[in-house]
Amino acid sequence: MEQINIGYDEPIFPISAAAKLLNISVHTLRMYEREGLFIPYKKDSNQRLFSKSDISRIECIRKAINEAKISINGIKMIYSMIPCWEILKCSEKDRKNCQSMNNSHEPCWMHDHSKNKCKTIDCRSCEVYSKYSECGQIKELIKTITKQK
Amino acid sequence: MEQINIGYDEPIFPISAAAKLLNISVHTLRMYEREGLFIPYKKDSNQRLFSKSDISRIECIRKAINEAKISINGIKMIYSMIPCWEILKCSEKDRKNCQSMNNSHEPCWMHDHSKNKCKTIDCRSCEVYSKYSECGQIKELIKTITKQK
């Protein structure tokens, strides 16, 4: 998908700026990351930088937790339902070596990727991860897939 | 003649028996129902009766809540992702009048069904509802659909 806003995926905000934009604490952001809800860019020095798309992704996560009352583990479960194998057109062999295909309840970007197609891909720029920075798109994807037939 | 083999889907247990089988309270069962996590059979007098498949469904719900730590609203969201329109082969017109197709975050069996295909169907015996009495089958369904390509 063509990005209209050039700087949308550019990692520019340090964690405190991101926290201010989101009106949450730095702690909470780091907790969400530890749970695998998002993957921030990291500098060589290990410091995090957030893009605008990261911010909007986290806004969705916040809404899910605080308004829709979906627990963090629930969100992880929902992310785990994204059919990444379909999006990336994985081979049969790749699918065999893929945790996402084996009843994982965690987002694919939390998995060990050393044995399949994903080993060469940076999850942050992977379509599976980046396409779902906006809310409600996972069900839309399921709808799209069921229309293809 | 005594009936030895009681059907898996036969509603036979009153709520207190179901509660004992599940080792939870009657209150909790009624709460789950109010949330739409399951639909028990109801007698003319309005009393609930549970089948063995109801029991096993609720065991799954329990595991999701207590072990996987998925909140009730999270479970509802996950149920809402079942592509019922595909399972029931709904027409375009039915899909237009269907809440499941319009970003609902609740299970399809909680919807108003007066305007689409479902109006003639008892949700308890609908494939969409009954096929997912066992855990982990929703992601399996997504996998199946993506294999049809």
Next chain:
DNA sequence: ATAAGTTGATATTTATAAATGTCAACAATA
């Protein structure tokens, strides 16, 4: 060179979802 910000790890607090308790009217059972 000093202040301000970030790191991960562990501990603690708070907000609230999940589970129970209580009630009076009604249904079943025996």
Next chain:
DNA sequence: TATTGTTGACATTTATAAATATCAACTTAT
């Protein structure tokens, strides 16, 4: 007809997820 169970509505308790706090070592900026 007496007992035992079920109903829904509302109130309360409990368990714990989510959010903060604290820390010492390290990084960035002025």
